[in-house]
Amino acid sequence: MAKSAARFVCQSCGAVHAKWSGRCEACGAWNSIVEEVQPAAQVRAVATGRKLALVGLEGEADPPPRRPLGLAELDRVLGGGLVPASAILVGGDPGIGKSTLMLQAAASLARGGGRAIYISGEESVDQLRMRARRLGLTDAAVELAAATGVQDILATLAAAGRGPGGAVSLLVIDSIQTMAHEALDSAPGSVAQVRASALELIRLAKSEGFALVLVGHVTKEGALAGPRVMEHMVDAVLYFEGERGHQFRILRAVKNRFGATDEIGVFEMTEQGLAEVANPSALFLAERRGNIAGSAVFAGLEGTRPVLMEIQALLSPNAGGSPRRSVLGWDGGRLGMLLAVLESRGGLRLSQHDVYLNVAGGLRITEPAADLAVAAAIASAAAGQPTDPSLAFFGEIGLSGEVRQVAQAEARLKEMAKLGFTAAAMPRRLGGGSRRPVAAPPGLALVEIGHVSDLLGRFRDRPAAAPGRKGEPALEGLE
Incomplete structure (x- = not known):
């Protein structure tokens, strides 16, 4: 039986080291290297692959279909709406309004006839219902769940796709740092857990054809927490910015495979949630x-x-x-x-x-x-x-x-x-x-x-002008 191999991974940048040290040589972070155990690599079957069909640059492709969410500012940042089988990563400071925005987006999609599922690893179902009641979203047919196990989520979505409710249009995971894969022994939020959980969820979204939104935390420097490889795995990366002392919130796209980057959406935080600002100037x-x-x-x-x-x-x-x-x-x-x-x-x-x-x-x-x-x-x-x-x-x-x-x-x-x-x-x-x-x-x-x-x-x-103070x-x- 093959033995498991141990490696040392930096929790800040994802760099792999041969042995433990107090400082990561890749990013300079202190005390961020953690030992992780992974199964031994299996024997590669080089000759069992299939031949790929190579094509030229000529040819035309239709633009990807989009489904507007009903929130004009969010649709603007996404490039016109959600693209089926796409993965979106939304990051922002704690308390900035990420969960509120995603709940409003899911409710708007559900009111338009789509099927939206919202799974939270940070809040209970009762807390989500209280927020929906405060925001006036209780009439929307959003399906809620509180879970942190990736396998449970995958099984639930597989059953939901075959159920009477129809195909899933949108899945929101809040947040990816709380998800855990049972094949790994590391704690939720570690580099290995975030990478493995995101990979499984993105793979399911691509195969089933629904849009996936992963809510992520940011570090004190303002960058998305977790491995940088997660930003390469998704199709769009959105940052939700703003000062807590101000009522304005800016949703900024820094990566979008289906639209323009550096696009922004402007929202105003009110007692009834995030209101769109049509004329920010x-x-x-x-x-x-x-x-x-x-x-x-x-x-x-x-x-x-x-x-x-x-x-x-x-x-x-x-x-x-x-x-x-x-x-x-x-x-x-x-x-x-x-x-x-x-x-x-x-x-x-x-x-x-x-x-x-x-x-x-x-x-x-x-x-x-x-x-x-x-x-x-x-x-x-x-x-x-x-x-x-x-x-x-x-x-x-x-x-x-x-x-x-x-x-x-x-x-x-x-x-x-x-x-x-x-x-x-x-x-x-x-x-x-x-x-x-x-x-x-x-x-x-x-x-x-x-x-x-x-x-x-x-x-x-x-x-x-008139003289001022001394x-x-x-x-x-x-x-």
Whole structure:
């Protein structure tokens, strides 16, 4: 009889080591290596495989069929709806609303005539019913169960597919970290358990033709917990983001084999659950005050959706020591680079001030097109002068101080005009070649900025605002 083999696996990254050590050499995590016992490898039958039919690149394929869930924001992120026999991984911080979103999606699908099964390994059936009652979903024919054994789930689904209820359309597993495979001795949530459980469930979804949604936890760094190989096993990876202090929630696609990536859906957390936000730009700017220095509106782009959001900057005097740079919702390294450009190329001196930057509403910006809006907010705070409330910004700033073109400029301009903005600060338009000049919508004036000195000059040329409190930066911050 073949003996079982032991190996040592890192619970953070899934790397396999020959022996135990206190630190994983692959990811650098401490005390994350655990011994796992696996059955001995069986003898390979090399000659028993069947011959594969090789085809060329020519030919056409129909787009995959989709089933809309009835939640427009979720359907947008998925690319139009659920694809049968697909696997989706949804991650997010604890308490952010993953279970609420999935329960609402299952209820919406059930109301549309589909068959949805929701299996929870973290909550009991009574707890799920209480949540459904609070959300007003008790009229939806969602089938519930509380289980952690993968074999029990597989047997239940096999019987459900042959039952009078018809074929299953959607299966939600909440969460994959609670599932356990009886063939393994390791604890639920370990690398081996998560990988084996996900593989069995995905294999069943592919064979039976239903859509599978796996809810996963995230680490304190914001990455999905468990082995990275699980992200390669699924067809789509969605992150549910947001700050607990804000009511907004962002559903972001970072991988989608059947649709576009970097697409977002915006939700608002209410007492009745997650409500869809059809016009996020108006909601993010609803509380903005246009007469405050250190504020600028950024015309961003999330996937195919233009979104206007407020960038806030605050400068605080720092008499001695290293100045502090604090950022929420943007890349801290890019802020440091932008401050160096403003100082070296624009003459803005901030060495005696702490810089605080915030993206209002709990949003997270990843595109470099926010450089011009951030620079405008910092210059406004340094000069003590508010930006024009009818002006929005977008553009990338290079190391030499030039303002560079960004993608989808016309879509950003249309969103500005729709929300009532009358001017747009943007990179200088370039003509010639195959590039056509950007056309402005009616009623929207274009303010072309070619260098950061042009931006800072707008604050130098304007009259100074009323003096603030003692120690606040004023126009002398602009040299």
